Amino acid sequence: MGHTDPWPIELLGMIAYAARSLIIPSILHSPTLIPTVLRIAQQMCDDATSHSSQTPSAPIIFIQIVRRLGFIASFFGNIFLRTGGAPEMLDVLPTDRKTGIVQMCARAIDVLRLPLLVQHASEENRTSVINDLTGIFTLMLDEDVSLDGIDPALIRQALESLDRTVHGPPLRQLPLLLVGWKRTMRCYAMSCQESLQTSQTFKRCSACKVISYCGPNCQKLAWAAHKPICKTIAKITRDGGGDIDSEAFRLNCEAGKVDFRDAQVVIDAFSAWRRTHGGIHL
Known part of the structure; x- marks a missing residue:
């Protein structure tokens, strides 16, 4: 695989694990x-x-x-998560x-936005890595890590790259995801598998009007997770x-009237909830 041969998957996996395990x-x-x-x-x-897409090994190369x-991204993500709330460590x-x-x-x-990678690598894998990379840079900003000495033009370039890549997709996904989540009528509580088909006491959260519960017990149980x-x-x-549910909402999302960071929070929350409820597909 050309230049990438000296860096096998196993070695990179060990490096990523090191950031999670070492001091x-x-x-x-x-x-x-x-x-x-x-x-x-x-x-x-x-x-x-x-690399050219004409080579027979192109799909494997781009997936790798x-x-x-x-x-x-996992390596740096683990470092930043481990130092959360202590930006002085990163300074x-x-x-x-x-x-x-x-x-x-x-x-x-x-x-990760290159057409060849879009063609050969799965959307789920690319999006996951993009989100991790975005999170790393966003944490540098949110945690007030000192960026003194870094060329301001480079920071602008990174912000523009982040905006081009992340600002769009979550806002395009959001309307469909929210409507789909609302219509699933599955209990939000992590330990509950009740649905509208198995329980007639379903009620929707009166504040967000998206999340559903099979009853007051599950609502109380899940409130700490649902509150944010x-x-x-x-x-x-x-x-x-x-x-x-409106077309206006979809258009407003795509026009950027909804904060893309809020959109990503909801998308991440849905992904986590879906994993606990059998991989629901909207």
Whole structure:
């Protein structure tokens, strides 16, 4: 596989696991680990832009590139999750490494949008990696990690890349997802498999008007999990015009009147809920 042969899936998997298992300061202070991962990411991006779709091995190459970028995103994602609420830990990173992370996120997101990768790699896998990369860069901003010394033009480029890639898809998915979730009439409580077909006591949340419960016991049980998403869905509904079933809501979403970060929160929440309810498809 050309340049990517020295970096097998197994090695990248071990690197991603290391970020979850090792003591984070040992990773942050390592003189070689983060630069090595960034070099691998650069090679993946170079491979993606240099390979021709005419080669017989093209499908395998592009699928492997997405998988490798996924492990790299997991590596940095695990670091950022482990340092959540403690941005000062990330501030110890030299400016050149923070610059490298920003560059890597921006370029990898753009690479994952290349027509050849869209053609050969699954939408689910590409979207998952894009979301992870977006989360890394967003956390750098949200956690107030110092970006002093990083070229402002590079930060603008990364933001534009993020906006082109993430701003659109979640907002296009959102109307269908909300309407579908509303119509599934499956109990939201994680431990409950009741549906409208098995229970006649179903009621919809009066605040978000999307989530359903089979009864008051499940509603109380699930409230802690539903509370944050409830407010987000209600806000999205207001921002989108007040009726998620309407064509106006869909158009308002696509026009960007709904915050794409809110949309991603709802999409992630639905994905998590679906996994606990047997992989429901809308």
